[in-house]
Amino acid sequence: MTTALWDVANADVVVFMGSNAAENHPIALKWFLRAKQKGATVICVDPRYTRTASKADWWIPFRSGTDIAVLGGLINYAITHDKIHREYVVKYTNASLLVHPDFRFDDGLFSGWNEATGKYDQATWAFQTGPDGQPLADPTLEHPQCVFQHIKRIYAPYTPEKVSEISGIPVAEFIRFAETVCATGAPGKSAVFTYAMGWTQHTKGVQNIRTATILQMLLGNIGVAGGGIAALRGHANVQGATDLAVLYHDLPGYLGQPNEGHQSLQDFLAKTTTRNSYWENKPKFLISLLKAWWGEHATAANDYCFDYLPKMATSETYSHYDIFQSILDGRVKGLVVVGQNPAVGSANARKVQAALAKLDWLVVSDLFLNETSEFWKLEGMNPAEIQTEVILLPAAGPLEKEGSFTNTHRLIQWKHKMIEPMGQAHSDGWYMVQIGKRLKQLYAGSTAAKDLPIKHLVWDYDDPNNPDEFDHLKVLKEINGYDTTTGAPVTGFGALKDDGTTACGCWIYSGIYPEEGVNKADARLRAAPNRPDGWTEARADGSADYLHLGWGFAWPANRRVIYNRASADPTGRPWSKVPLVWWNEAEAKWAGVDVPDMLPVAPDQVHALGVRGDSPFIMKPWGLGGIWGPLPDGPLPVHYEPKESPTPNLLYRKQGTIPTMKIYDSEFDVWGDPQRFPYVATTYRLTEHLTSGVMTRTLPYLAEAFPRHFCEIPRELAQLKGIRNGDWVEVESARGKVRVQAMVTNRLRPLRVGGRETYVIGLPIHWGPKSGHVQGDITNTLTPQAVDVNVQIQESKVFLADLRKVEVGG
Ligand SMILES: Nc1nc2c(c(=O)[nH]1)N[C@H]1C(S)=C(S)[C@@H](COP(=O)(O)OP(=O)(O)OC[C@H]3O[C@@H](n4cnc5c(=O)[nH]c(N)nc54)[C@H](O)[C@@H]3O)O[C@H]1N2
Ligand SMILES: Nc1nc2c(c(=O)[nH]1)N[C@H]1C(S)=C(S)[C@@H](COP(=O)(O)OP(=O)(O)OC[C@H]3O[C@@H](n4cnc5c(=O)[nH]c(N)nc54)[C@H](O)[C@@H]3O)O[C@H]1N2
Ligand SMILES: [Mo]
Numbered sequence: 001m002t003t004a005l006w007d008v009a010n011a012d013v014v015v016f017m018g019s020n021a022a023e024n025h026p027i028a029l030k031w032f033l034r035a036k037q038k039g040a041t042v043i044c045v046d047p048r049y050t051r052t053a054s055k056a057d058w059w060i061p062f063r064s065g066t067d068i069a070v071l072g073g074l075i076n077y078a079i080t081h082d083k084i085h086r087e088y089v090v091k092y093t094n095a096s097l098l099v100h101p102d103f104r105f106d107d108g109l110f111s112g113w114n115e116a117t118g119k120y121d122q123a124t125w126a127f128q129t130g131p132d133g134q135p136l137a138d139p140t141l142e143h144p145q146c147v148f149q150h151i152k153r154i155y156a157p158y159t160p161e162k163v164s165e166i167s168g169i170p171v172a173e174f175i176r177f178a179e180t181v182c183a184t185g186a187p188g189k190s191a192v193f194t195y196a197m198g199w200t201q202h203t204k205g206v207q208n209i210r211t212a213t214i215l216q217m218l219l220g221n222i223g224v225a226g227g228g229i230a231a232l233r234g235h236a237n238v239q240g241a242t243d244l245a246v247l248y249h250d251l252p253g254y255l256g257q258p259n260e261g262h263q264s265l266q267d268f269l270a271k272t273t274t275r276n277s278y279w280e281n282k283p284k285f286l287i288s289l290l291k292a293w294w295g296e297h298a299t300a301a302n303d304y305c306f307d308y309l310p311k312m313a314t315s316e317t318y319s320h321y322d323i324f325q326s327i328l329d330g331r332v333k334g335l336v337v338v339g340q341n342p343a344v345g346s347a348n349a350r351k352v353q354a355a356l357a358k359l360d361w362l363v364v365s366d367l368f369l370n371e372t373s374e375f376w377k378l379e380g381m382n383p384a385e386i387q388t389e390v391i392l393l394p395a396a397g398p399l400e401k402e403g404s405f406t407n408t409h410r411l412i413q414w415k416h417k418m419i420e421p422m423g424q425a426h427s428d429g430w431y432m433v434q435i436g437k438r439l440k441q442l443y444a445g446s447t448a449a450k451d452l453p454i455k456h457l458v459w460d461y462d463d464p465n466n467p468d469e470f471d472h473l474k475v476l477k478e479i480n481g482y483d484t485t486t487g488a489p490v491t492g493f494g495a496l497k498d499d500g501t502t503a504c505g506c507w508i509y510s511g512i513y514p515e516e517g518v519n520k521a522d523a524r525l526r527a528a529p530n531r532p533d534g535w536t537e538a539r540a541d542g543s544a545d546y547l548h549l550g551w552g553f554a555w556p557a558n559r560r561v562i563y564n565r566a567s568a569d570p571t572g573r574p575w576s577k578v579p580l581v582w583w584n585e586a587e588a589k590w591a592g593v594d595v596p597d598m599l600p601v602a603p604d605q606v607h608a609l610g611v612r613g614d615s616p617f618i619m620k621p622w623g624l625g626g627i628w629g630p631l632p633d634g635p636l637p638v639h640y641e642p643k644e645s646p647t648p649n650l651l652y653r654k655q656g657t658i659p660t661m662k663i664y665d666s667e668f669d670v671w672g673d674p675q676r677f678p679y680v681a682t683t684y685r686l687t688e689h690l691t692s693g694v695m696t697r698t699l700p701y702l703a704e705a706f707p708r709h710f711c712e713i714p715r716e717l718a719q720l721k722g723i724r725n726g727d728w729v730e731v732e733s734a735r736g737k738v739r740v741q742a743m744v745t746n747r748l749r750p751l752r753v754g755g756r757e758t759y760v761i762g763l764p765i766h767w768g769p770k771s772g773h774v775q776g777d778i779t780n781t782l783t784p785q786a787v788d789v790n791v792q793i794q795e796s797k798v799f800l801a802d803l804r805k806v807e808v809g810g
Contacts, residue, residue, distance in 0.1 A: 001228070001229070001230050001231045001232075001233075001239075001408055001409050001410060002222055002223070002227075002228035002229050002230075002561070002562050002563060003192065003227065003228035003229075003230060003409070003560075003561050003562075004409045004411075004547055004554070004560035004561055005028050005031040005230070005408070005409050006031060006546055006547055006548060006560070007225055007226060007228075007546075007547065007560070007561055007578075008031045008032055008034075008035060008192045008194075008226065008228075008230060009031050009032075009034035009035045009038065009226070010035065010038075010190065010225040010226030010577060010578050011032075011035045011040050011190050011191060011192040011226035011227070012035075012039075012040050012041070012183075012184055012189050012190055012191060012226065012577075013040060013041050013042075013043070013180055013181055013183075013184055013190075013191035013192075014032045014035050014036070014040055014041070014042045014043070014056075014191070014192055014194065015043050015044075015045065015181065015191060015192070015193045015194065016032075016042070016043070016044040016045065016046070016052050016053075016056065016194050016195075017044075017045040017046070017067065017193060017194070017195055017198065017199065017212075018045075018046075018067065018195040018196060018197065018198025018199035018200070018208070019052070019194045019195050019196040019197075019198060019199075019232050020046065020048075020050040020051065020052045020196075020198070020684065020685070021052050021194060021196075021232060022050065022051035022052040022054070022055055022687075023050065023051050023052070023685060023686060023687040024196065024232070024685050024687070025196070025232045025408070026687070028230075028232055028408060029052070029055070032192075032194065033055060035192075035226070036055075036057070040226075041057050041058070041180055042055065042056040042057050042058070043056055043057065043058045043059075043060065043177065043180065043181075044056035044058070044059050044060070045060045045062060045067075045070070045177075046059070046060075046061070046198065047061055047062060047063065047064045047680075047682055047748065047760045047762070048061070048682075048684070048712065048747050048748055048760075048762055049061070049746070049747035049748075050747075051687070060169055060173060060177060061168070061169075061748070061749045061751065062167040062168050062169045062751065063166075063167050063168045063680060063751050063753055063758060063760060064198075064642075064680055064682045064760055064797055064798040065202060065641065065642040065645065065680070065797070065798035066166050066167040066168075066639070067198075067199060067202075067208045067211070068204065068207060068208055068211050068637050068638065068639045068640070069158065069162070069163050069166040069167055069639040069651070070163055070167050070169065070174070071208075071211035071212055071215055071637075072155050072158040072163075072211060072637070072638065072639060073155075073158040073159070073160060073162070073163035073174060073178065074177075074178050074181055074182065074215050075151065075155045075158070075211070075214060075215050075218060076155040076156060076158040076159065077160070077175075077178035077179075077182055078178075078182045078185060078215065078218050078219060079151070079152050079155070079218070080156075081178075081182065083182035083183070083185040083219070084185050084218045084219065084220075085185045085186060085187065085218070085219055085220025085221075086141075087220075087569070087570070088217070088220030088566065089141070089148070089217065089218055089220070089627075090139050090141065091570050091614055091615075092217075092220075092566055092614075092615065092616050092617065092624065092625050093217045093617075093624055093625035093626075093627045094127070094135075094147055094620075094621075094622075094624040094625065094626060094627055094628050095141060095146070095147045095148040095151070095217075095218075095627050095628075096137040096138055096139050096141055096146055096147070096148065097127045097128075097135045097136070097137050097146060097147055097624070097628065098127065098128040098135070098136040098137065098138065098143060098145045098146050099124075099125065099126070099127060099128070099145050099146070099147060099150060099628065099635075100123070100124045100125065100126050100127075100128060100145075101128075101145055102124040103124045103125060103145070103150070103635075104124070105150075105153075105154055105636075105638075106654070107652045107653055107654035107655065108638065108640070108649065108651070108652030108653070108654050108655030108656065108659075109654060109655045109659065110125070110634050110635060110636075111124040111125075112124050112125065113659060118659070118660065119632070119660070120632065120633070120634070120660070122630050122635075125628075125630045125635040127628075128145070134610075134622075135621075135622060147627055147628040148627075150628070150636070151214070151627065151636065154636055154638065157651055158639075158651075160174045160175050160178070162650065162651065165650055165753070165754060165755070166639065166647075166650050166651070166753065166754075167751075167753070168751025168752055168753050168758060181215075181219075182219065184219050184221055184227075185218065185219035185220060185221075186220075187220070187569075187575040187576070188575065188576065188577045189577070190221050190224050190225060190226035190227035190576065190577065191216070191219065191221050191226075191227065192221075192226060192227055192228055192229075192230055193212045193215075193216060193228075193229050193230065194230040194232060195208075195209065195212070195229070195230075195231060195232070196231070196232040196233070196234070197234075197684075197685075197797065198797060199212075200791075200793055201793055201794060201795060201796045201797040202642065202788065202793075202795050202797055202798065203640070203642060203643055203657065203658050203661040203786050203787065203788050203795045204633070204637070204640055204658045204661075204788060205788045205790075205791065205793050206631060206633075206788055206790040206791055207631070207633060207634070207637035207638075207658070208637070209229065209231075210629065210631065210636075210637045211637040212229055213229055213626075214627050214636070214637070216228070216229060217625045217627050218627070220566075222563055222566060222625065223561065223562070223563030223564050223565060223566030223567055223580075223597070223616055224566060224567045224575075224576035224577075224580070225561075225567060225576040225577050225578035225579075225580055226576070226577060226578070227576070228561070230408075231408070232408050233407070233408045234691075235691075236398070236405045236407065237404075237405045237406055237407075239406040239407060239408060239410060240404065240405060240406030240412070243406060243506060243508060243509065243555065244479075244505075244506055245506075248312070248317070248318040248319060249312070249317075249318075251286070251289060251309075252289060252479075252505060252506035252507075253285055253289070253506045253507040253508045253509070254508070255282065255285060255286050255289065255507075256268075256272045257309075257310075257312055258306070258309055258311050258312070259311055259312040259313065259314050260311045260312065260313055260314055261314055262311065264303055264306065265286075265287075265303040265304060265306035266303075268286075268306065269282060269283050269286065274619070274620070274621060275610070275621065276609060276610035276611060276621045276622050276623075277609065277610075277611060277618060277619055277620055277621055277622070277623065278599070278609065278611070278618045278619055279619055280609050281493075281496075283498040284493075284496040284497055284498040284502075284507075285493065285496060285504065285507035287304050287497075287498045287499075287500065288481060288496045288497070288498075288502045288503055288504035288507065289503075289504060289505065289506075289507070290304035290305050290306065290308075290309075291304065291484055291500055291502065291503035291504075292458065292478050292481070292503040292504055292505040293305070293308075293457060293458060293505075294308060294453075294456050294457065294458065295456075295458040295484075295503070297452075297456040298500065299500065300499070300500060304500065305453075305456070308452065308453035308456070317662070317792060319787075319792035320342075320346065320792065321346070321347070321664065321785050321787055321792060321794065322792070323335070324342075324346070324351060324352050324355040325355075325664045325666060327355040327356075327358050327359060328351070328354065328355050328358060328666055330358070332359075333359060333360040333361070334359060334360055334361045334362070334363075335356075335359055335361075335362050335363070336363040336365075337362065337363065337364045337365070337366075337372055337373075338365045338366075338395075338428055339365065339366065339395070339428065340372070341366075341370045341371055341372045341691075341692035341694050341768070342356075342372055343356065343370075343371040343372040343375045343378065343768070343778075344370070344371045344372070344692035344693070344694075344765075344767075344768040344778050344780060345691055345692040345765070345780065346780060346794075347780055347783040347784060347785050347794035347795075347796045348668055348669070348735055348780065348783060348784055348785040348794075349778050349780035349781050349783075350380075350668055350735065350736055350781055351666060351668035351669070351735075351785065352780075353375050353378055353380075353381070354668065356372065356375040356388065357375065357376065357381060357385075357386045357388060358388075359388045360387065360388065360389065361388065361389045361390075361391065362375075362388050362389070362390045362391070363390075363391045363392075363393060364390065364391070364392055364393070365392075365393035365394075365395045365428065365431060366392070366393075366394075366395055366694070367394075367395050367397050367425075367694075367695070368694050368695075368698055368771055369392075369770075369771060370692070370694045370768070370770070370771045371692070371694075371768040371769065371770045371771060371778070373390060373392060374770055374771075376388070376390075377770055378769065378770070379769065393426075393431060394421075394423060394424050394425040394426070395425055395426070395427070395428060395431075396421035396425045396426055396427045396428075396430075397421075397425075398415075399417075399418040399419060400417060400418070400419055400420065400421040400422075400425070400427065401417055401421070401427035401428075401429065401430075402414075402415065402416055402417045402427075402472050403415065403427075403429060403472060404476075404521050406555075409554065409560070410554045410555050410562075411551075411552045411553070411554045412509070412512060412520075412521045412552055412553050412554070412555065413521055413522075413552040414519055414521040414522035414552075429470065429472070429475075430469070430470060433459075433461050433470040436457065436459045437459060439454050440454060440455065440457065440459055443455045458478075460474065461474045461475055473513070473517075473519065475505075476512065476513050476519060476521070477489055477513050477516075478503070478504075478505045479504075479505040479506045479509050479512065479513075480504070480505075480509060480510055480511065480512050480513035480514070481493070481495075481496060481502055481503060481504030481505070481507070481510045482502070482503055482504075483501060483502055484500065484501055484502060484503050485501055488515075488516065489513050489514055489515060489516060490502055490504065490510060490514075491511065491514045491515075492510050492511035492514065492557060493507045493508070493510035493511070493556070493557070495510075496510065508555040508556045509553075509555050511553065511557055511558060512553045512555075520552070520553035520558070521552055521553050523550055523551060523552060523553065524550075524551060524552075525550025525551060545593070546578075546593065547560040547561070547593060547594050548560075549594070549595070557595050558595050559594060559595040559597055560594050560595070561580055561594050561597075562597055563597055563616050563617055563625075564580040564581050564592065564594050564596065564597045564616075565581060565596065565597050565598040565615075565616035565618075566616040566617075566625075567579065567580040567581060568580075568581055568582050568583065570603060570614035571583070571603050571604075571614075572585075572590070572602075572603040572613075572614075578593075579592070579593065580592050580593060580594045581593075581594060581596040581597070581598075583602065583603050588602065597616070597618070598613065598615075598616060598618060599611050599613070599618055599623075601613040610622060611623035631790055632660055632789050632790060633658055633659070633660040633789055633790065638651070638652070639651050639652075640652075640655070640656065640657050640658040641656050641657055642657070642786075642795055642798040642799070643657055643661060643663070643671065643784060643786035643795055643799070644671060644672055644673075644677070644733075644734075644784065644786075644795075644798070644799045644800040645657075645674070645680075645798075645800070646674040646678065646679075646680055646753065646756075646758055646800065647674070647753055647754045647756075647758075648754075650754055658788075658789075660789040661786055661787070661788070661789065662786070662787045662788075662789055662792070663784075663785065663786050663787075664785055668735065668785075669784075669785060670734045670735060671734050671784070672733055672734035672799070672800040672801075673800070674800060676734075676802065677732070677733060677734065677800035677801050677802045678759075678800070678802065679717070679759050679760070679761050679800065679801050679802065679803060680758065680759065680760045680761070680798060680799075680800065680801075681731070681733065681760070681761050681762070681763065681782065681798070681799050681800065681801035682760060682761075682762045682763075682797050682798055683762065683763050683764070683765050683779055683780075683783065683796050683797065684762055684763075684764055684765070685764060685765060685766070686706055686764050686766060688702050688705040688706035689702065689706060689764070689766035690766070691765065691766070692765070692766065692768060693765075693766035693767055693768055693771070693772060694768075694771050694772065696766065696772075697766070697767070697768070697771060697772025697773060697774050697775070698771060698772045698773065699773075700773055703772060703773035703774045704773075706766075707774045708740075708741055708774070708776065709738075709740045709741070709763075709764070709766075709767040709776030709777060709779075710740050710741045710742065710743040710763070710764070711729055711731050711740045711741070711742060711743065711761055711762070711763050711803070712743045712745050712747060712748055712761060712762040712763070713729070713742050713743065713744050713745065713748070713761050713803065714744075714745065714746075714748040714749060714750055714759055714760070714761070715744055715745065715746055716750045716757075716759070717750070717759040717761070717803075718742065718744040721803060721804065721805060722805060723742045723744065723803075723805045724742070724744065725742060725743065725744040726741055726742065727741070727742045727805050728740070728741055728742070728805070728806050728807070728808065729741070729742045729803055729804065729805055729806060730803070730804050730806045731761070731763065731782060731801050731802070731803050732782075732801060732802045732803075732804075733781075733782040733783070733784075733799055733800060733801045733802075734784075734800075735781065735782060735783070735784065736781035736782060737781065737782075738763070738777035738778065738779060738781055738782060739777055739806060740763065740776065740777060742805075748760055748761065748762060761801065761803060763779045763782070764779065765779045765780065767779070780796070782799065782801060783795075783796040783799055784796075784799050
């Protein structure tokens, strides 16, 4: 999330697209509604009329999986109607840079596609540079090879008529939407786009978000008050989990993960460090990380134990769905599942369940027995044939343990233990510390090279006052970083060094524990309220702390709105409606109501890293916002149909789906076509339940509030199929069937797509057959494992299904 929830209240236009915040993020919703109270237009773009749509000024129904067509249409509208914020675009983004003369885009494919490897060679996507290594640019944006002209050309076919034909949004409605959003392409105006799973769970999930960032940069809406992209994250600590790298392809603080091609620390750093940006400090962050993990054993002479890091095979990915495929392939024998219920929560659930039955052993750490720990009781399983040994670890719940949550706007807040865990339950952290200690005991006598990463691991979290616990502040101090010579905490990531004299577990969190005993995540300074509800209006002089800088700690450096340099014009004078930062001429320094986000140089100077003082996006090359941003699936997002779609791609014939999509090869990975499965199906959440339902189906009052599994069916389709509200229906995809009750509704509308009537149906995801007070079929029996190449997320927001009335219920 680029912004802070308190700040979205400053928006002139709020777009919910791919988020149903009213049900899933009701606390966050209040800040978007604050914007509405102050006069903002709130628009909800969702295939379903949701509780969020009911709070919006305007609901725009459309076909799942067509967001890039719609957003691409907005980009085209902004350019053709000259709505862009030109000075922002020229000065702050890479729109003016010249791209390699051989770059091409042809009928759905970018230049460099290699059919044999299924990958792009990105050579022709590079910028042209001069003899000094600086990029060639045309500030008039007229050069045919500049990024802006490529964008203009590539999105030109995204006319309102074409957008309408693809998405089902009527032309006049789309134009009204475009006019409303594009009116914010001026200084002092801003729009915020809010998304969650409606954008991510697609084979082109990352590209959905990229399209919005391009639009927002063209409109000058990133880094300014009331602007940005508000990603509303899932569980309480999803943001923290990614920051600390519970991800296979990253080290903490987004430092990347070495692969077999990286021969040494120097080689890895040389190949993966983004030049002419703040990332040039990466060696300091990585060496400090290696020092945090391997302490005195990490020295300059041994590359700071770089060889201890596992190296990925370049031919493989190791994500969630890869694990289950690898189990089926016999390559993985044991699985540890902590706080997850993949037998219900993961796409193509039958495949996941079949994989569980092939394991030698399965460890499940959970609060409850669930469909995963008891998978052998599921339909189609024969326990007599299953050899898997299941080991349960009773987990302590959130109130039974100390620690921190990093919430959606990068804000880290400490929480204290309320009650002792019941019975033999322990916190997940306790298990982790114990496993580490016991592994170290087992390896203590070993001299084998493969055991050294564990033998030498720093694992010093004991609580001297409580032998049954570990010291959480010791963990926090390691994450923050410390001076390895004095042991004192560092004050922030600016103090980190690449010579082994500092250690730091996650550079972006540095500053959270700046002095011994000072835990900023636990800071609870309230801004002086000047409204009865405690919300502090920002004043032009910046005196009001409406961003609550004294509450918790937001990474990086306690900054609440990242890229906030963009809220001031190139000379440093605020041009956003509420000033966030400004150049203080008298004192020759940056100041603001937020922690300024720029390199410490005057607006008209160039920093030693090659970033100018008027370039706000300091993590990107030359500090320029990445309108052109190479990703494995293209330098720009373009409309592709989902893996399963009711229509051919109406823009590109050669390449209809995203070419980089990953699918698996197993008997479970089967696909449906629109003749057999004519309806577009989507899946979603309800307020009363949580994800796979284990934590809510087990609570009597929530189970009672929403007992039954159902499928939402547009009234017109129900009539066609002779289905009445409350009837039992069977929903079938190529992968399986579920029996649920029909909820016949006006909340889903028939859409005209490619000249044909198209229906979207929807199923919530919260039921399973085993745990809790209420049971139901597993929605993920239907969904496919077609995944996005960038982040390996599954396409569970859109697939094809059929529907029929059945006589018996369940
Ligand atoms: N009460 C409650 N709160 C929750 C959760 C819960 O289970 N229950 N889960 C938490 C978690 S883990 C997460 S990740 C978040 C998820 O939060 P959200 O993403 O808001 O949740 P969803 O309901 O999965 O999806 C949001 C909306 O996307 C729409 N949609 C479907 N397909 C498309 C599409 O192609 N494009 C667009 N633009 N929209 C589409 C759906 O109709 C749905 O209304 O919620 C969190 N909060
Ligand atoms: N079709 C479809 N599938 C989806 C989605 C969708 O929108 N559509 N959404 C996806 C998303 S965004 C998500 S996040 C996943 C969620 O899917 P899962 O993660 O598989 O499901 P949860 O129900 O969140 O599982 C959480 C488990 O952790 C346990 N638990 C709770 N607190 C603790 C704790 O402190 N420690 C331990 N050890 N255990 C604990 C709970 O009892 C529960 O069993 O589902 C994904 N699957
Ligand atoms: Mo999630």
